[in-house]
Amino acid sequence: MAKELKELTKSEENYSQWYNDLVVKAGLAENSAVRGCMVIKPYGYAIWEKMHEILDRMFKQTGHQNAYFPLFIPKSFFSKEAHHVEGFAKECAVVTHYRLKNDPEGKGVVVDPDARLEEELIVRPTSETIIWNTYKNWIQSYRDLPILCNQWANVVRWEMRTRLFLRTAEFLWQEGHTAHATREEAIAEATKMINVYKDFAEKYMALPVIVGHKSPNERFAGAEDTLTIEALMQDGKALQSGTSHFLGQNFAKAFDVQFTNKEGKLDYVWATSWGVSTRLMGALIMAHSDNNGLVLPPALAPIQVVLVPIYKGEEQMRTIVAKLREVAATLEARGLSVKVDDRDNVRSGFKFAEYELKGVPVRLALGPRDLENGTIELMRRDTLEKETVSQEGLAERVENLMQEIQGNIFNKTKKFRDSMITRVDTWEEFVNVLDTKGGFISAHWDGTVETEVAIKEATKATIRCIPLDVVDEEGVCIYSGKPSHRRVLFARSY
Amino acid sequence: MAKELKELTKSEENYSQWYNDLVVKAGLAENSAVRGCMVIKPYGYAIWEKMHEILDRMFKQTGHQNAYFPLFIPKSFFSKEAHHVEGFAKECAVVTHYRLKNDPEGKGVVVDPDARLEEELIVRPTSETIIWNTYKNWIQSYRDLPILCNQWANVVRWEMRTRLFLRTAEFLWQEGHTAHATREEAIAEATKMINVYKDFAEKYMALPVIVGHKSPNERFAGAEDTLTIEALMQDGKALQSGTSHFLGQNFAKAFDVQFTNKEGKLDYVWATSWGVSTRLMGALIMAHSDNNGLVLPPALAPIQVVLVPIYKGEEQMRTIVAKLREVAATLEARGLSVKVDDRDNVRSGFKFAEYELKGVPVRLALGPRDLENGTIELMRRDTLEKETVSQEGLAERVENLMQEIQGNIFNKTKKFRDSMITRVDTWEEFVNVLDTKGGFISAHWDGTVETEVAIKEATKATIRCIPLDVVDEEGVCIYSGKPSHRRVLFARSY
Numbered sequence: 012m013a014k015e016l017k018e019l020t021k022s023e024e025n026y027s028q029w030y031n032d033l034v035v036k037a038g039l040a041e042n043s044a045v046r047g048c049m050v051i052k053p054y055g056y057a058i059w060e061k062m063h064e065i066l067d068r069m070f071k072q073t074g075h076q077n078a079y080f081p082l083f084i085p086k087s088f089f090s091k092e093a094h095h096v097e098g099f100a101k102e103c104a105v106v107t108h109y110r111l112k113n114d115p116e117g118k119g120v121v122v123d124p125d126a127r128l129e130e131e132l133i134v135r136p137t138s139e140t141i142i143w144n145t146y147k148n149w150i151q152s153y154r155d156l157p158i159l160c161n162q163w164a165n166v167v168r169w170e171m172r173t174r175l176f177l178r179t180a181e182f183l184w185q186e187g188h189t190a191h192a193t194r195e196e197a198i199a200e201a202t203k204m205i206n207v208y209k210d211f212a213e214k215y216m217a218l219p220v221i222v223g224h225k226s227p228n229e230r231f232a233g234a235e236d237t238l239t240i241e242a243l244m245q246d247g248k249a250l251q252s253g254t255s256h257f258l259g260q261n262f263a264k265a266f267d268v269q270f271t272n273k274e275g276k277l278d279y280v281w282a283t284s285w286g287v288s289t290r291l292m293g294a295l296i297m298a299h300s301d302n303n304g305l306v307l308p309p310a311l312a313p314i315q316v317v318l319v320p321i322y323k324g325e326e327q328m329r330t331i332v333a334k335l336r337e338v339a340a341t342l343e344a345r346g347l348s349v350k351v352d353d354r355d356n357v358r359s360g361f362k363f364a365e366y367e368l369k370g371v372p373v374r375l376a377l378g379p380r381d382l383e384n385g386t387i388e389l390m391r392r393d394t395l396e397k398e399t400v401s402q403e404g405l406a407e408r409v410e411n412l413m414q415e416i417q418g419n420i421f422n423k424t425k426k427f428r429d430s431m432i433t434r435v436d437t438w439e440e441f442v443n444v445l446d447t448k449g450g451f452i453s454a455h456w457d458g459t460v461e462t463e464v465a466i467k468e469a470t471k472a473t474i475r476c477i478p479l480d481v482v483d484e485e486g487v488c489i490y491s492g493k494p495s496h497r498r499v500l501f502a503r504s505y
Numbered sequence: 506m507a508k509e510l511k512e513l514t515k516s517e518e519n520y521s522q523w524y525n526d527l528v529v530k531a532g533l534a535e536n537s538a539v540r541g542c543m544v545i546k547p548y549g550y551a552i553w554e555k556m557h558e559i560l561d562r563m564f565k566q567t568g569h570q571n572a573y574f575p576l577f578i579p580k581s582f583f584s585k586e587a588h589h590v591e592g593f594a595k596e597c598a599v600v601t602h603y604r605l606k607n608d609p610e611g612k613g614v615v616v617d618p619d620a621r622l623e624e625e626l627i628v629r630p631t632s633e634t635i636i637w638n639t640y641k642n643w644i645q646s647y648r649d650l651p652i653l654c655n656q657w658a659n660v661v662r663w664e665m666r667t668r669l670f671l672r673t674a675e676f677l678w679q680e681g682h683t684a685h686a687t688r689e690e691a692i693a694e695a696t697k698m699i700n701v702y703k704d705f706a707e708k709y710m711a712l713p714v715i716v717g718h719k720s721p722n723e724r725f726a727g728a729e730d731t732l733t734i735e736a737l738m739q740d741g742k743a744l745q746s747g748t749s750h751f752l753g754q755n756f757a758k759a760f761d762v763q764f765t766n767k768e769g770k771l772d773y774v775w776a777t778s779w780g781v782s783t784r785l786m787g788a789l790i791m792a793h794s795d796n797n798g799l800v801l802p803p804a805l806a807p808i809q810v811v812l813v814p815i816y817k818g819e820e821q822m823r824t825i826v827a828k829l830r831e832v833a834a835t836l837e838a839r840g841l842s843v844k845v846d847d848r849d850n851v852r853s854g855f856k857f858a859e860y861e862l863k864g865v866p867v868r869l870a871l872g873p874r875d876l877e878n879g880t881i882e883l884m885r886r887d888t889l890e891k892e893t894v895s896q897e898g899l900a901e902r903v904e905n906l907m908q909e910i911q912g913n914i915f916n917k918t919k920k921f922r923d924s925m926i927t928r929v930d931t932w933e934e935f936v937n938v939l940d941t942k943g944g945f946i947s948a949h950w951d952g953t954v955e956t957e958v959a960i961k962e963a964t965k966a967t968i969r970c971i972p973l974d975v976v977d978e979e980g981v982c983i984y985s986g987k988p989s990h991r992r993v994l995f996a997r998s999y
Binding site: 086 | 546
């Protein structure tokens with residue numbers, strides 16, 4: 012591990028390699044034998060489980076229930092919503108057969124040509140179509156509305172260039188799908204859920220995000236409006252971290268889902284969908300970590316405090332480990348998740364490096380001198396500051412420190428993010444800031460798809476969002492010179 | 506709903522239709538547009554979530570961690586373990602392409618023939634092969650062992666005849682996959698986990714099960730030994746409810762997973778795998794329910810207590826609902842999950858029938874006379890007994906009742922199950938008991954596959970298990986007349 016740690020690429024040398032090294036060496040995930048699909052290892056999965064648990068609680072507190080819909084979607088369902096099929100058809104896994112048979116030539120197994128499906132099935136890249144086909148039978152009257160369902164599931168999008176957590180062929184996510192009697196109610200739901208995502212990102216991931224509307228060109232395929240939370244990574248690139256869509260009546264019309272409203276008239280149902288995925292793991296890792304490894308906010312750290320004994324000889328070890336277990340018990344009593352590392356086949360220096368790599372928020376180390384003095388060495392991962400403190404009142408101190416570290420990580424990240432929002436008013440500035448500084452650029456845009464696409468082609472920067480809290484301001488588009496009524500946020504992104 | 510309830514088929518008329526009606530009308534699940542795949546509706550999913558949560562805690566308490574492995578398995582992996590491919594090849598969904606394109610004839614979308622995969626991918630029917638291919642890189646020395654991973658996932662087996670929860674093309678499950686340095690340790694793990702399943706079934710599902718070994722012919726494809734828990738349904742058919750496999754070194758050999766043992770020598774790793782699935786939902790429903798609907802054990806009931814107001818006019822409703830909310834708060838304070846049904850568009854009789862259908866363990870109903878007298882009507886779902894009780898001490902009474910109902914459901918089910926284990930010593934008796942009584946038949950078997958298969962062909966009964974607590978007893982096989990050293994359990998099964 013000490014050796015592996017040395018091999019961790021420095022972020023300033025190669026940010027992309029640094030990220031990949033972190034994910035693999037901290038034991039979060041690795042590539043599998045299946046192109047583009049990852050294995051999420053136990054330590055990585057433990058973080059995802061915490062995210063899952065907290066988000067699930069937030070969804071239930073806002074009135075949602077979980078359900079489960081099929082993995083497969085009949086091909087014909089895709090054609091029903093024109094934009095949707097346009098958006099997803101080019102990257103989906105297609106099941107064509109349902110049986111293998113022994114190779115007549117004796118080489119393993121082959122697909123049985125007699126077991127061809129009448130209609131091909133698509134492995135879901137998202138579930139609007141199968142869910143709205145189901146909702147059709149659940150909805151007759153306004154009394155059946157709203158339907159507020161969420162699903163935790165795996166989805167597949169056949170991405171050509173993949174990267175662990177950020178872009179994988181298969182990923183884990185949740186997808187909320189709600190049905191409403193009115194346009195207003197559906198818009199309110201989409202807004203409510205993007206704010207749930209914002210709260211989750213900021214309070215638990217310690218990740219400041221900007222909430223806004225996507226430009227029409229960047230909307231979800233089939234949506235009338237897409238809301239997004241946009242985060243900034245340490246290399247100055249933006250990362251879309253969650254989206255919530257107002258789908259209008261598009262899917263209700265595609266699947267003929269009508270209801271009798273309070274006035275006794277038939278109308279199409281209004282819809283939203285919203286989702287976050289294991290991509291959040293990528294955001295968490297990239298936003299906070301450093302050249303020593305992960306920096307995990309305490310709210311999502313599988314191990315919040317690690318206790319390491321410093322000793323010579325077996326007898327000393329026994330005494331010190333016993334003391335550490337006592338300390339651990341007082342921490343656990345306060346609801347902290349704690350690990351005593353009593354392995355005797357690796358040195359304490361190795362352990363120190365390992366828990367730094369794994370981003371454990373607080374490390375406590377106890378040696379023979381501490382035992383005499385009633386002290387303990389405390390290191391916090393976010394600042395790497397070490398101090399020797401009294402064992403007395405330690406549990407309360409560590410408990411408070413969790414809040415402090417959580418706040419500090421958020422503030423540090425927010426300070427950086429805020430410093431990386433640059434207002435520019437000319438094309439020259441725009442290009443210059445993009446190439447020398449990066450981050451978000453707040454600039455005027457004429458509102459046309461043509462300009463948006465031209466800017467993307469020229470610079471690889473896209474409109475990340477039109478922030479919800481944007482103020483009206485007259486100006487001219489940095490690219491076309493045409494009039495603009497508000498600034499939008501551009502950035503290069505993952 | 507009252508109308509729907511009337512349409513619930515009686516179990517004695519058509520057990521299979523009764524089951525299907527229950528699942529659909531109680532809102533647990535329904536068939537989807539995709540052949541053999543079900544939609545798990547919110548009420549059904551809430552029960553599964555409780556199962557998931559309790560099992561997950563039990564796995565973690567026994568030292569396991571969760572991870573996640575790919576949905577897809579390269580076809581060539583299947584050929585590596587001969588029995589495994591034999592067991593699964595005939596029922597698997599095969600992905601052959603990764604893109605759709607617009608139909609040149611303008612009719613929706615078609616599979617793009619240019620996007621054919623070099624090697625087909627199988628949608629996992631179980632994950633031994635992809636996991637052991639991964640473990641290969643995780644294991645070098647005995648210090649890397651044991652690996653104790655579990656995965657919560659969806660799997661696909663292309664069953665020709667499907668039935669909601671009991672046998673579906675896609676289902677949800679957990680699969681544990683462990684790696685060990687010794688044969689003994691792996692056998693101990695497989696035994697430990699079948700006992701976790703037994704505890705879960707008996708304590709939480711109120712479902713008595715028999716633990717035993719499968720006969721060689723009924724083993725998991727690739728296992729050296731399969732342990733099973735077998736439950737009995739009310740129609741006298743058995744249901745395999747969970748299995749735990751000792752895989753020997755089969756998968757380690759197939760994927761070349763070797764480790765250096767304590768003596769410094771290379772050896773193949775020993776393996777287990779174990780799983781339970783949404784099939785448990787089927788077991789839960791079939792084992793306890795009656796002609797009024799579901800009977801849920803309190804430990805798994807999403808709603809444990811429902812409170813229904815009985816009133817005339819709006820003012821009375823307000824007063825009574827307010828009182829019910831007070832009562833509900835005292836129940837919630839004891840950790841019970843509670844619902845006050847204040848809908849004003851359906852009658853209380855409709856509500857009563859609905860919660861009976863949904864299997865809510867306790868129903869409380871409060872009318873104007875109760876309000877005067879300080880009483881409340883209490884009905885328990887398991888016995889359908891009603892009594893009027895004092896509001897005083899109600900919360901404690903209901904809390905205790907949860908234990909009592911849980912115990913009563915278990916005892917009733919166990920009493921029935923025990924009455925349905927018949928010892929027979931002749932072939933005539935065997936056939937007669939199967940046809941007139943059903944249930945488990947404890948009989949001598951000569952230990953050969955030929956006899957087992959012949960009995961199955963003659964009667965559709967299979968060896969459910971060789972119970973762990975079987976006693977040695979000399980006898981002769983009911984079919985072949987050859988010598989036998991112990992009895993085994995036969996039954997017809999789902």
